[in-house]
């Protein structure tokens with residue numbers, strides 16, 4: 001089939017262009033109108049889908065969920081038996097259909113129910129394939145050629161072999177509250193006299209000793225780095241030290257850090273810093289933190305607070321003692337004799353030494369000479385250095401080491417494993433590369449409001465995690481309460497983070513790591529957050545009325561979310577100058593930074609991430625002429641109906657509401 005226009009295809013299929021356009025929009029196909037051309041394979045897919053739909057309407061007796069009869073059965077049985085199939089770690093929809101003798105179009109439709117839009121040649125991973133064919137009465141087993149799966153199986157814990165391991169600590173807190181100074185203070189006070197003058201190596205994590213016990217600190221402070229690793233599936237940190245400056249108190253990033261640590265289920269120790277300062281008020285910090293559930297022991301809570309001055313090296317010893325205490329209570333243990341594995345904390349290409357990576361061993365003992373694999377990188381441990389720069393021959397659980405000998409630079413968050421030979425390491429790395437090089441790598445969709453109901457039904461979701469960002473504290477509190485009240489017996493709505501301000505990258509990372517949706521009330525995502533959300537497949541919903549948000553959540557939980565209108569963002573422009581024009585009002589001289597602005601679009605005025613007005617365009621001009629649209633890279637004059645309070649630097653977001661056909 002050659003290229004075909006939308007209206008031609010609609011005619012061929014005997015449906016209206018409007019209906020076809022809505023199908024295409026469902027499939028995320030980028031089309032402008034009924035004159036747009038479609039690629040061959042897309043046209044073919046639509047034809048298959050529509051004819052399948054028509055077919056299934058005719059044959060009413062067919063129950064699509066019933067298991068297909070097994071292809072070949074040795075014995076004749078009356079009950080449909082669950083068929084086992086062996087599948088590779090990646091398979092195309094087409095091949096999968098062939099293997100289980102089910103038309104690929106049926107598989108595509110089922111995937112659409114799961115929220116995945118794919119074409120017939122798209123490859124899905126084993127887990128997705130397994131879930132998919134389960135719907136058709138098949139059970140999938142992964143092909144044994146996947147050595148990683150074997151290794152993972154082998155990694156099952158042997159409780160009798162577990163021995164205590166050192167805690168791994170991440171320092172978090174608001175900007176300038178003293179995270180870096182505190183880490184420096186900890187490292188310096190720990191350098192033994194004999195080593196004085198010895199330079200601490202920054203390899204990504206540092207090891208310090210206290211009373212003969214070891215504590216490991218992650219060198220990059222902050223909750224972003226912590227949650228980024230977590231979003232990649234790596235759980236590294238055992239304890240969070242939350243630094244709060246005694247003269248400044250709880251600030252927005254203090255709250256972010258608390259919520260990121262809580263979402264990860266990691267215990268928090270509070271270090272009230274800068275107690276040397278004249279304005280220091282540790283009691284006020286305790287009071288403030290108690291509002292976030294961090295209640296000091298003397299007030300009947302179970303959070304440990306330590307007063308410190310990172311600058312004057314006061315309280316550091318006590319802090320270390322408290323870390324050891326919390327670690328002891330957490331009973332951190334690992335099997336020192338298991339096959340070694342760990343997480344890459346940091347990696348780089350060193351001019352002289354080639355790829356080097358800092359590894360935090362989590363299990364077993366990593367030794368020089370071990371064959372290793374981490375994502376696409378493999379090799380043999382040539383040499384290892386500890387955080388003091390000393391060459392070491394082995395590294396036990398929790399101990400950070402810089403490893404040399406990788407074929408290429410692995411990524412932070414990759415799991416490193418020891419395997420039996422370098423050959424095996426190479427094979428596993430090649431397999432990994434093969435799987436990951438395809439662009440159409442399907443990641444499991446995170447929670448999306450549209451698909452909530454399906455996932456509730458499948459028992460996948462018991463808690464609906466939400467992150468709320470709002471323009472003011474009052475609306476934040478109101479929305480929190482209103483949403484929490486939406487909880488039902490089956491699903492609990494849980495607000496894992498709420499704050500005032502624009503939706504930022506850290507919110508998206510937290511959502512990704514915790515499978516949460518992000519709700520913006522009168523605020524918008526900044527552009528980095530928007531990009532990251534697309535990449536991480538995080539669902540962002542923005543509202544201007546609390547009841548709309550509540551209605552949507554309720555409807556999604558009942559499987560009745562039927563948005564009548566879908567908002568489509570056309571573009572953004574930045575206000576660069578303002579002019580007062582008689583009979584018109586304020587005209588903003590703008591520069592279109594993204595997409596386009598059209599005369600009939602709606603405009604949203606955003607100031608520092610907060611939506612301050614929504615309305616219609618009154619006039620759109622290029623020089624003296626009224627124009628229908630202005631593309632990105634051009635300047636224009638915009639006046640907004642009934643709104644004159646524009647300021648330089650405001651962002652004007654143009655959008656239209658498209659009706660979604662039911």
Ligand SMILES: Nc1nc2c(ncn2[C@@H]2O[C@H](COP(=O)(O)OP(=O)(O)OP(=O)(O)O)[C@@H](O)[C@H]2O)c(=O)[nH]1
Nearest residue numbers: 174175176177178179180181273274277309310311
């Ligand atoms: N008086 C006093 N000043 C301190 C103390 N700790 C840190 N500071 C100062 O506070 C400022 C910020 O400290 P940093 O350690 O850079 O803070 P940070 O939290 O790492 O900051 P970011 O990395 O920017 O987030 C620096 O000027 C420090 O010298 C302290 O205990 N007392």
